[in-house]
Amino acid sequence: METAPSSSAPLPRFGDGRRMRIGLLGGSFNPAHAGHQQIAREALKRLGLDQVWLLVSPGNPLKPAKGMAPFAERLASAEKIADGRRIVATDLEGRLGERYTVRTVAALKRLYPRASFIWLMGADGLAQFPRWKEWRQLARLVPIAVFPRPGSVIPALKGQAAQVLHAGRCPARQGRLLPGQEGWTFLEMRENPLSATALRQAGAFPAAQTLAPSDKPD
Numbered sequence: 001m002e003t004a005p006s007s008s009a010p011l012p013r014f015g016d017g018r019r020m021r022i023g024l025l026g027g028s029f030n031p032a033h034a035g036h037q038q039i040a041r042e043a044l045k046r047l048g049l050d051q052v053w054l055l056v057s058p059g060n061p062l063k064p065a066k067g068m069a070p071f072a073e074r075l076a077s078a079e080k081i082a083d084g085r086r087i088v089a090t091d092l093e094g095r096l097g098e099r100y101t102v103r104t105v106a107a108l109k110r111l112y113p114r115a116s117f118i119w120l121m122g123a124d125g126l127a128q129f130p131r132w133k134e135w136r137q138l139a140r141l142v143p144i145a146v147f148p149r150p151g152s153v154i155p156a157l158k159g160q161a162a163q164v165l166h167a168g169r170c171p172a173r174q175g176r177l178l179p180g181q182e183g184w185t186f187l188e189m190r191e192n193p194l195s196a197t198a199l200r201q202a203g204a205f206p207a208a209q210t211l212a213p214s215d216k217p218d
């Protein structure tokens with residue numbers, strides 16, 4: 001795993017003492033794109049959130065390091081689609097030194113006891129959820145909102161995670177109740193075909209030219 005730059009900066013503070021409702025959109029952001037922005041905006045509106053944090057991953061445990069741009073570049077990319085007010089890009093996961101979501105979320109809940117978090121992800125995330133570390137525990141730790149993605153809706157909604165977590169599924173219209181509770185919901189929205197893979201293949205991000213350490217010439 002690439003290590004994120006260490007920082008002695010204090011952890012971000014927020015709020016005015018009231019309970020904040022925060023959506024966590026974890027991602028590689030290799031690069032960030034309008035599909036992420038659409039989820040963030042939709043989550044703010046549909047889940048009644050105060051903020052969405054774009055939680056840049058130091059290294060998705062299920063993705064190869066090859067082709068992954070450095071953490072700082074991916075953070076900068078996430079910052080470009082954030083507005084710094086309601087949608088905020090953050091290096092917190094790198095600073096915590098975590099890459100398993102279950103640990104990151106547990107740490108964030110300890111660090112921000114007055115926040116009500118909800119995990120946001122595309123349908124591809126729910127489809128592959130059973131491969132995540134301690135995914136059942138993660139689903140008990142934080143509520144989850146899932147967004148459609150071309151080709152992933154059926155695999156997600158008919159997959160193992162949806163079946164195991166069936167009892168916790170709540171109707172989309174009750175999504176606003178979720179932050180701070182247990183359970184998950186699927187929020188219908190217009191599907192967005194954008195992906196970071198397609199952008200890299202089109203040469204739209206430096207990662208396309210980035211060599212993994214083992215590929216670098218001596």
Ligand SMILES: Nc1ncnc2c1ncn2[C@@H]1O[C@H](COP(=O)(O)OP(=O)(O)OP(=O)(O)O)[C@@H](O)[C@H]1O
Pocket residue numbers: 025026027028029030031035036039120121122123124125147148149150191192193194195196197198
């Ligand atoms: N077009 C999209 N529609 C819905 N969800 C998306 C979309 N793009 C990304 N997401 C979700 O955003 C989160 C972060 O995604 P990520 O940074 O991996 O982008 P990506 O486009 O999926 O990247 P890659 O193609 O490299 O796998 C994941 O939960 C993913 O499901």
Ligand SMILES: O=C(O)c1ccc[n+]([C@@H]2O[C@H](COP(=O)([O-])O)[C@@H](O)[C@H]2O)c1
Pocket residue numbers: 025026027028029055057059060061062063099100101102125131132133
């Ligand atoms: O915790 C895990 O085992 C785990 C496995 C795969 C992905 N994740 C997280 O899922 C989020 C989306 O990852 P990505 O690379 O698809 O953007 C990101 O926050 C990852 O850290 C987490």
